[in-house]
Amino acid sequence: MGIKEIRLEELSPEKFIEDKVKEISSTVGNGLAINALSGGVDSSTVTILAHRALGDRLKTHFVSNGLMREKEPEYIVSLFQNLGVKVGLINAEETFFDALKGVTDPEEKREAITQAFYKDVFGKLVRESSAKYLLQGTNYTDVEETVAGVKRQHNILEQLGINPEEVYGYKVIEPLIQLRKSAIRKVAKALGLPEEIYNRLPFPGPALAARIIGEVTPERVAIVRKATRIVEEELHSIGAFQYLAILHSDKVTGLREDKRDYGMQIEVRCWDSKDAVTGSPTRLSYDILDRLAERITKEVAGVVSVTYNITPKPPSTIEAV
Numbered sequence: 321m322g323i324k325e326i327r328l329e330e331l332s333p334e335k336f337i338e339d340k341v342k343e344i345s346s347t348v349g350n351g352l353a354i355n356a357l358s359g360g361v362d363s364s365t366v367t368i369l370a371h372r373a374l375g376d377r378l379k380t381h382f383v384s385n386g387l388m389r390e391k392e393p394e395y396i397v398s399l400f401q402n403l404g405v406k407v408g409l410i411n412a413e414e415t416f417f418d419a420l421k422g423v424t425d426p427e428e429k430r431e432a433i434t435q436a437f438y439k440d441v442f443g444k445l446v447r448e449s450s451a452k453y454l455l456q457g458t459n460y461t462d463v464e465e466t467v468a469g470v471k472r473q474h475n476i477l478e479q480l481g482i483n484p485e486e487v488y489g490y491k492v493i494e495p496l497i498q499l500r501k502s503a504i505r506k507v508a509k510a511l512g513l514p515e516e517i518y519n520r521l522p523f524p525g526p527a528l529a530a531r532i533i534g535e536v537t538p539e540r541v542a543i544v545r546k547a548t549r550i551v552e553e554e555l556h557s558i559g560a561f562q563y564l565a566i567l568h569s570d571k572v573t574g575l576r577e578d579k580r581d582y583g584m585q586i587e588v589r590c591w592d593s594k595d596a597v598t599g600s601p602t603r604l605s606y607d608i609l610d611r612l613a614e615r616i617t618k619e620v621a622g623v624v625s626v627t628y629n630i631t632p633k634p635p636s637t638i639e640a641v
């Protein structure tokens with residue numbers, strides 16, 4: 321596909337950092353670059369690399385899209401502020417929810433988020449900042465899956481024949497495009513990012529919208545957000561690759577206080593995987609599964625059923641959308 325992977329075994333993080341800092345510096349020249357920080361390991365690594373290369377000429381923004389996990393915007397903005405990187409917090413929740421209104425098809429959902437992010441929110445920011453470059457953390461797996469037609473990763477443009485300069489008016493720099501997640505974690509660590517970032521769980525660009533089957537509304541995001549917090553609390557010490565909660569669109573008959581309660585279903589997934597290309601469900605103990613069912617049905621109002629996905633990837637994928 322025209323991009324050569326740098327494998328974990330052949331990566332020298334120090335040399336990679338040195339090369340990329342030089343490359344970013346010479347590409348951007350004396351101009352400005354802009355990037356969006358989501359707090360995941362990929363965008364965090366890009367932020368620090370580009371900050372090293374450009375200092376204050378890098379304008380970093382956290383786009384609050386209403387689809388993030390609990391307290392995420394404040395947490396990430398203050399963590400990077402403590403690392404010496406100023407991060408502007410952009411409140412774009414309405415734009416995203418408007419774009420997602422009535423959309424149920426998975427690929428249309430991804431497309432709506434791509435458009436809201438790149439065209440409405442970022443296009444505007446770039447125009448206002450006069451930056452000519454957008455830095456982003458696209459990785460090798462994102463490209464591979466998009467090119468293979470598995471899922472359109474929201475950050476993939478050029479590989480789909482979309483020229484961002486023509487369509488949106490800016491050039492994209494993707495310093496991590498040759499690396500998979502495990503290699504990016506190594507670079508992140510070498511850059512001095514804290515462990516809570518370099519060992520962070522993978523989290524998809526479309527955020528909790530990738531975990532909602534059917535329409536994405538503020539109310540439905542609130543439900544999956546609560547379930548996500550519980551799943552993360554209960555499973556963080558397991559050592560799995562990724563774990564998540566999914567909100568289903570169909571309701572099921574439940575029973576509460578001797579009365580019929582027609583309610584929602586949450587599906588829990590927990591993955592063992594090396595690089596997200598393939599994966600198998602973690603063999604969680606029944607005690608853990610019991611606790612998940614108990615907490616989710618007690619703490620998330622309206623949920624009457626909790627299931628655990630026992631299907632490997634393939635044929636499943638890690639996220640639901």
Ligand code: XMP
Binds near residue numbers: 465530637639
């Ligand atoms: P799937 O669901 O395709 O996920 O098996 C593979 C890995 O990629 C993450 N993922 C995404 N990451 N933009 C991203 O940046 C996306 O659109 C996206 N979709 C999935 C997912 O969390 C998993 O780690």
